Amino acid sequence: MADDSNATEAPTRREYVKYGGAVVGGGLLAGCASDSNSESAPTSSETGTGTATPSQTATEDDSYSVRMAPMGEVEFDAVPEDIFTILGHHADMLLALGRGDHINAMHGPGYHQALYEKLVAHLDGVSVDWEGLYSSWPPTKEKLYELDSDVHIADPAKVTTGEGWDDGDVREIxxxxxxxxxxxxxxxxxxxxxxxxxxxxxxxxxxxxxxxxQVFQEQERYEALASIHDSVRQTIEENVPPTYDRPSAALVLLSADEDSGWGYKLNYPGYYAAHTRPMGAEDALADAVGEAYGDDGRNITLDYELLLEADPEVLLVLGPMTGHFNLDEIRQRLENDEVASEITAVQEGRVYAQGARRQGPILNLFQLEMTAKQLYPDQFGEWPGYINGEPYPEIPEDDQLFDRQRVANIVNGEF
Structure with a gap:
């Protein structure tokens, strides 16, 4: 993307939301110097409030700053309102904080609309209206000037990898x-x-x-949701069966019309595995191709032969809950294929729908519950199954791993 010759003539950013400090010589962003000495490196724990040490600093004029890598410390004079974002985990977080209607952009808005409609159907008073928003990957500088957002809830390091972007563009915006x-x-x-x-x-x-x-001054709402997450995690940790009694599983995204797809690590560090890692199931694909498979643990290209070699007892299939894939058609294709029909998960009818790996707190809670039931029905209750095009399935209240109404109340600010 060529630089917009008028970009530097555009109005400066809003005075009430700004970076703190001056641009460090050679740095890309104000407050962008490494903060490795100010916060200890986080663990891969997902246990909730105990891992999120507050790093917010308030001043007498009501401005405040929040520190997170890779930005460093960022100063705000007021809570941002108009919000640009790109990926689903950030959009989910904004929804959870009651800011879903403040989002002006996201990557694949129709995709996320379809997925989250199936979840919020169980959260009274919570809805999403994202279809038609600017699809923001990769964004253009011109569009960011046009949107004139109060904050860009997006990773600047990731943005620099997008077509037409470099460090100077990120600094300019x-x-x-x-x-x-x-x-x-x-x-x-x-x-x-x-x-x-x-x-x-x-x-x-x-x-x-x-x-x-912290950016949106919603620490209490975060703490309330994190306490629910802590409870779900504790329930899972206390009830998963011993290692020797856990099934092998594979998390996959299968092609809609070919005998190929992609496999993803179940137990790898990072929030992509935040719903599978706590289960401690055996990763069938790791056994088949080795622990080093995939690009930074993200994926491995596979076909039915490799999937049969891995031979998972449970097959977790990404995509159907987004509306982009039909679970019934996937199952039928697997059952009718000479190779895939030999996979244990296919023969035993344990091919299940999943949501998405780029998850925020709301999707994470639902996916922890669904994955626990899909892998360990004896411990957490039977998974009722997902019906194509329908919301997340109804689960009897006594079998739910978290209280839907409590989550809805928190998202709606009633807590």
């Missing part, structure tokens, strides 16, 4: 429109792009959520 605040590479603890390594840190999903909550 941060200075002239609004600050960046996001962390994406913690999805798989992916290696940062050149120039960002020294300032990057990896966080759990709930640690990132805690930081985003």
């Amino acid at each position: 941060g200075e002239n429109v609004a600050p960046w605040f996001g962390n994406t590479l913690s999805g798989t603890n992916r290696t940062p792009p050149e120039g960002w390594t020294d300032r990057y840190e990896y966080y759990s999903l709930w640690e990132i959520f805690g930081k985003i909550a």
Whole structure:
């Protein structure tokens, strides 16, 4: 993307939301110097409030700052209102904080609309209206000037990898429109792009959520949701069967019309596995191709022969809950294929729908519940199955791993 010759003539960023401090010589963003000495490196724990140490600083004029890698410390004079974002985990966090209607952009808005409609159907008073928003990957500088957001909830290091972007473009938008605040590479603890390594840190999903909550002055709402997450995690940890009695499983995204797809690590660090890692199931694909499979643990290209070699007892299939894939058709194709029909999960009818790996707190709670039931029905109750096009299935109240009404109340600000 060529630089907009009028970009530097555009109005400067809003005065009430700004970076604190001056641009460090050679740095990309104000407050962008490495903060590795100010916060200890986070663990891969997803246990909730205990892992998110507050890092907010308030001043007498009501401005405040929040620190997170890779940005460093970012200063705000008021709570942002108009919000630009890109990826689903950040959009989910904004929804959980009652800011779903404040989002002006996201990557694949129709995709996320379809998925989250199936979840919020169980949360009274919570809805999403994202279809038709600017699809923001990769964004253009011109569009960011046009949107004139109060904050960009997106990872600047990730943005520099988009077509038409470099460090100077990221700095320009941060200075002239609004600050960046996001962390994406913690999805798989992916290696940062050149120039960002020294300032990057990896966080759990709930640690990132805690930081985003501080930006919007919603620490109490975060704490309330994190307490529910802690309870779900405790229930899972106390009830999963011994290691020797856990099934082998594979998490996959299958092609809609070919005998191929992609496999993803169940137990890898990062928030992409925040719903599978706590289950401690045996990763069938790791056994088949070795622990080093995939790009930074993100994926491996597979076909039915490799899937049969892995031979999972449970097959977790991404996509059907987004509306982009039909679970019944996937099952039928597997059952009718000479090779795939031999897979244990196919023969035993344990091919289940999943949501998405780029998850925030709301999707994480639902996916923890569904994955626990799909893998360990004796311990957590039978998974009722997902019907194509329908919401997340109804589960008897006594078998639910979390209280839907409690979550809805928190998202609606009633707590």
